[in-house]
Amino acid sequence: MIENNRFFWSILKTRSVTVSVRPRENIRGVAFSVSKIIDIGNGRQTVFLDHLETPAQEATARRRPGANNELAIPFKMGNLDFVYISRRTPAVRDIGVLISELYKDAKIERIVPEVLSPGDILVFRHDQHENKVKMVDALRIINPATEAGRGVNVL
Numbered sequence: 808m809i810e811n812n813r814f815f816w817s818i819l820k821t822r823s824v825t826v827s828v829r830p831r832e833n834i835r836g837v838a839f840s841v842s843k844i845i846d847i848g849n850g851r852q853t854v855f856l857d858h859l860e861t862p863a864q865e866a867t868a869r870r871r872p873g874a875n876n877e878l879a880i881p882f883k884m885g886n887l888d889f890v891y892i893s894r895r896t897p898a899v900r901d902i903g904v905l906i907s908e909l910y911k912d913a914k915i916e917r918i919v920p921e922v923l924s925p926g927d928i929l930v931f932r933h934d935q936h937e938n939k940v941k942m943v944d945a946l947r948i949i950n951p952a953t954e955a956g957r958g959v960n961v962l
Contacts, residue, residue, distance in 0.1 A: 852887055859909070884920075929946075930943045
């Protein structure tokens, strides 16, 4: 039965299909902060990325020899060219924990990479099924103080 453009779950059930719903697993990857963006024309942009880590992680950044803590980050993706300005080697971390430690009171929104601006965060991870590196998320940090100052669109 359809009411208000919604299906009832009882209609979609079938005897031979088992549905399992699991929470999204923790995303482990490397997070970079967008430092600068240069528009070089012809639809291409050069993005300068800086390593994103908490001060506690910077001080205690011990890496076991032989451990797989590194991730090969691409230099191009779509219409974006990446330049890495951090001297540290990025380590694979739990992104949810990292962002919640850095931005406790801020609101985090997912954005599309075409609207990147300085201060945004790019998250990369290794896709084991396709054996390549992919960009998982582009995130924008909205501080509560600046959110109150946002005006309404005037047209």
